[in-house]
Amino acid sequence: MKLITCSGGLFLSKSTKRFLFLLRDKGKTAGTWGFVGGKKEPIDLTPYDTLTREINEEVGKTPVIKKVIPLEQYVSNDQHFSYNTYVLLIDNEFIPQLNNEHSGYAWCSYEGFPKPLHQGVKSSLNNKYIKDKLEIILTLI
Numbered sequence: 001m002k003l004i005t006c007s008g009g010l011f012l013s014k015s016t017k018r019f020l021f022l023l024r025d026k027g028k029t030a031g032t033w034g035f036v037g038g039k040k041e042p043i044d045l046t047p048y049d050t051l052t053r054e055i056n057e058e059v060g061k062t063p064v065i066k067k068v069i070p071l072e073q074y075v076s077n078d079q080h081f082s083y084n085t086y087v088l089l090i091d092n093e094f095i096p097q098l099n100n101e102h103s104g105y106a107w108c109s110y111e112g113f114p115k116p117l118h119q120g121v122k123s124s125l126n127n128k129y130i131k132d133k134l135e136i137i138l139t140l141i
Helices: 047-059 119-125 128-140
Strands: 004-013 018-024 036-039 067-075 081-090 102-108
Touching: 004 047, 018 047, 036 047, 047 081, 067 119, 067 128, 081 128, 119 128
Parallel strands: 004 081
Antiparallel strands: 004 018, 004 036, 018 102, 067 081
């Protein structure tokens, strides 16, 4: 079986210390909040290349990303699915130019993530290691 590799990005504004979430509008995850991201296509070379393509497709032109911080690499128990998550540090919030995959967006504080979260996002954000890492990042910016 072929490995499915996906990448996602969690934008973090330094000025407000808030994160960007997108409201999914398509498929089985419609109506849930998640990160910018998607599946690696044959032309993508790295997980970050995949994320860069997805950023352009899903939110359009963004402010300069000041720092890319790897947050997590999840691999399924059967080793057939991999998801790479990054924190994308920017100076200020922006208004995303959403494509047809999303019907809304929200900039949210660490204590106020939107609901319902996409199941994969929820699992990641409830992981103690991920929570600790996000708290450290918020402290340092």
